[in-house]
Amino acid sequence: MTATRATGPRLSGGAVARAVADLVSDPTGGLPASVYETARLVALAPWLVGHAERVDFLLRDQAPDGTWAGPGPFALVPTLSAVEALLAAEADRGAVDRGLAAAERLLADVPGTGLPATLIPGMIVPALVLDVNARLGHDRLRLPDGLSPDALVALRDDGWRNPVSAFYLEIVGPRAVGSPHVRPVDGVVGCSAAATAAWLGPEPPGQERAESVRFLERTQAGLGGPVPGLTSMTWFERGLLHSALIDSGVDPAEAAPLLTGLPLDVGERGAPAAPGFAHDSETAAILLLAESDATGSTPAPDSLWEYDRGTHFLTTVPVGAPSVITNARILRALRRRLAQNPPDAARCADAADRITDWLLAEQNADGHWTDRWHQSPLYATQACLQALAEPGRAATSRTRDADVAEARAAALRLLLSTQRPDGSWGVWGGTVEETALALLALPRAPRGAEQVRAVAEGRAFLLDRGAGGPHPALWTGKDLYAPVNLIRGFAAAALARHPDPDGGRAPAGEPGR
Numbered sequence: 001m002t003a004t005r006a007t008g009p010r011l012s013g014g015a016v017a018r019a020v021a022d023l024v025s026d027p028t029g030g031l032p033a034s035v036y037e038t039a040r041l042v043a044l045a046p047w048l049v050g051h052a053e054r055v056d057f058l059l060r061d062q063a064p065d066g067t068w069a070g071p072g073p074f075a076l077v078p079t080l081s082a083v084e085a086l087l088a089a090e091a092d093r094g095a096v097d098r099g100l101a102a103a104e105r106l107l108a109d110v111p112g113t114g115l116p117a118t119l120i121p122g123m124i125v126p127a128l129v130l131d132v133n134a135r136l137g138h139d140r141l142r143l144p145d146g147l148s149p150d151a152l153v154a155l156r157d158d159g160w161r162n163p164v165s166a167f168y169l170e171i172v173g174p175r176a177v178g179s180p181h182v183r184p185v186d187g188v189v190g191c192s193a194a195a196t197a198a199w200l201g202p203e204p205p206g207q208e209r210a211e212s213v214r215f216l217e218r219t220q221a222g223l224g225g226p227v228p229g230l231t232s233m234t235w236f237e238r239g240l241l242h243s244a245l246i247d248s249g250v251d252p253a254e255a256a257p258l259l260t261g262l263p264l265d266v267g268e269r270g271a272p273a274a275p276g277f278a279h280d281s282e283t284a285a286i287l288l289l290a291e292s293d294a295t296g297s298t299p300a301p302d303s304l305w306e307y308d309r310g311t312h313f314l315t316t317v318p319v320g321a322p323s324v325i326t327n328a329r330i331l332r333a334l335r336r337r338l339a340q341n342p343p344d345a346a347r348c349a350d351a352a353d354r355i356t357d358w359l360l361a362e363q364n365a366d367g368h369w370t371d372r373w374h375q376s377p378l379y380a381t382q383a384c385l386q387a388l389a390e391p392g393r394a395a396t397s398r399t400r401d402a403d404v405a406e407a408r409a410a411a412l413r414l415l416l417s418t419q420r421p422d423g424s425w426g427v428w429g430g431t432v433e434e435t436a437l438a439l440l441a442l443p444r445a446p447r448g449a450e451q452v453r454a455v456a457e458g459r460a461f462l463l464d465r466g467a468g469g470p471h472p473a474l475w476t477g478k479d480l481y482a483p484v485n486l487i488r489g490f491a492a493a494a495l496a497r498h499p500d501p502d503g504g505r506a507p508a509g510e511p512g513r
Contacts, residue, residue: 016245016254016496019489023238024257027274028219030484031228035061035068035078037478038226039085040170040194041216043131046089047204048197048216053225055089058082062095066102069479071428073113076106077121078479080128080141087135103132103141110144117372119478120168123152127171163278164316166190168478170198177201178209185276187215193227194478229481235262236273239286241489244440246293247386248497259294262287267299280316281307285329289336298336300344308351312358324362324380325371328387331355335390356400359384360407367410375474376427378415378434382441385411415441416454423457424465431472433487435461439494446498455498462491 022030035058042054062068062082069078083099086092107129115121126149129141143149155165160172161181167190169176176182176198182189189196189212196212205213219227238258245255263271266287270279284303292298307313307330315326334352338345363369363384364377371380388404415425415438424430425438439458446452471487473480 015488015492016250019241019485019492020245020255020257022485023234023241023489024260026485027232027234028222028228029230029233029237029486030488031230031481032473032484033057033223033226034229034477034479034481036081037192037194037229039078039081041197041220041227042085043088044170044194044202045197045200045216046202048213048220050220050225051089054220054227055086055091057226058086059092059095062099066098066100067106068099069473073106073109074116074118074480076103076110076116077118077124077128079103079106080125080132084128084132084135087132100132100140107141107144110147115147117375118476118480122147123155124168124171124478126152162318164319166195166276166278167192169195172198178205184212184215187211187213188231188276191231191233191274191277192229193219193231229477229479232274232276233483234274235271236283236286237483237486238262239283239290241486241493242290242293243286244490244493245496248440248493249444250493250496252293256294259290262290266291266303268302270303278316279303280326281313282315282323282326282329285326285333288333289329292333292336298333298340300342301330301333301337301348304330304333311354313351313355321372322358323371323373324359324369325373325383327355327359328380328383331359331387332390335387339391353400356388356404359388360400360403363407363410367407367412367414369411373476375476375480376434376437378425378427378437378441379474381411381415382437385441412442412451416450419454419457423459423461425458427474428472430461431474432462432465432469432491433471433474433482435465436487436490436494439498440490442498444497452501456501459495459498459500462495 038054039058041048042051042058067075067079068082069075079099079102083096083103086096086099115125126143126147129143130149132141133139152171155171156173156175159165160169160176166182169182169189178201179199182199184196184199187196189199193216196216200209200212219231239262242255242258246252266284270284271287272279273283281304288298288301304313306317307315312322312327313330315323331352334348334355337348338352342348368377369380369384370377374380385408388408419425419438420430422430424435426434435458439455442451442455446455469484471482471484473482475481475483
């Protein structure tokens with residue numbers, strides 16, 4: 001997946017204000033259409049307005065080789081989803097046959113490539129394979145050796161009755177339809193159009209579920225039928241951009257609108273990424289940092305302790321794998337708390353030291369970090385560098401201080417060595433997002449000629465490229481996605497972090513439309 005050169009306008013003044021306004025006014029974050037999620041609506045809610053437009057979208061979006069989305073193994077989940085949906089809709093058989101052949105190839109490749117590094121592919125892939133075969137009336141598609149449906153069976157049996165599972169309710173099956181265990185928030189189930197459709201069921205629902213129907217109608221109308229992979233990450237995105245802007249030296253008054261309406265008492269109660277999601281420790285830490293930036297005081301992080309697993313913290317409970325990004329956010333919040341000499345200093349310092357040791361152990365030999373929530377190591381590396389540089393009493397030994405200094409130096413060396421000739425950074429090709437993340441990771445006062453050159457060339461790439469995109473899907477959901485408004489905000493923050501060396505603050509970029 002190589003990003004092509006943008007044709008949008010060059011960056012100009014005012015992008016901080018535009019990025020802030022976009023995130024405040026658009027809770028969807030500017031997400032583009034998702035093949036996976038749109039196909040689930042085709043199969044699960046054929047009664048919903050926009051059905052024909054969703055089918056047309058799937059037919060138009062199929063690649064010549066029969067796949068959807070991608071790159072590489074990332075095409076497996078969207079392709080299976082699209083094939084099952086087109087079978088359900090009795091759509092163009094040629095497209096279905098090409099998709100089936102592509103799905104067979106992708107499944108055959110799994111022993112070599114592994115499952116796509118998206119959310120719960122070990123359950124989503126078996127669910128879709130079973131559903132495709134059921135539509136066909138025979139077992140054409142076969143699960144790869146070693147991929148058992150046992151986890152899916154356990155989920156469908158009784159394992160889905162927890163807040164985290166609401167996000168992927170569409171793979172639960174008929175038991176999810178109308179279940180009283182599901183609690184929509186403002187009509188939304190799990191911040192997912194597919195999950196909401198799964199709860200509503202295949203027949204037009206009654207008036208008692210009208211709020212959820214209205215939600216789906218609004219969501220599909222925004223993109224003319226198709227829907228995004230998430231309906232909202234609004235609290236997460238606004239808190240994260242606020243942190244990036246303040247850390248980059250933006251006037252707090254410019255960033256302040258991002259804080260309007262954010263959850264209160266996060267230190268005590270925690271928070272989800274958006275209304276209707278399960279609570280998670282990363283969002284809670286991000287919002288604690290936002291409150292610290294706004295008030296100068298960091299609340300006691302009481303809501304974080306349930307995620308503590310000794311060496312590290314989980315992102316969600318009761319399920320969740322370790323995440324360096326989550327632990328980096330928590331480390332920053334703990335160190336902010338420690339800077340105040342609070343009554344819980346001993347507990348916070350102990351946790352901060354344990355997280356620091358864990359992050360150091362998780363660093364790759366070449367200096368970067370990786371994380372399951374994003375396909376680019378630049379996202380995790382920027383988060384870890386930011387956390388390890390956070391002031392505050394945490395490291396309790398000189399050995400650890402030296403290790404932290406070396407880890408930061410190794411990561412900075414890697415950043416400088418991986419910049420592309422055009423000034424960009426990127427795992428699959430130079431992108432606005434990854435270039436912005438690299439600039440956010442570099443010191444605000446670059447040290448030495450090599451850092452100064454890297455910043456200048458990275459700035460030039462952002463200024464020339466424009467924020468209009470395209471923005472490759474690098475974020476991990478049920479399929480890959482790109483939070484476009486947040487990405488534009490990162491670009492604005494990166495240019496604000498590194499002022500124009502010829503004088504004055506960097507033009508923070510008016511995102512192209």
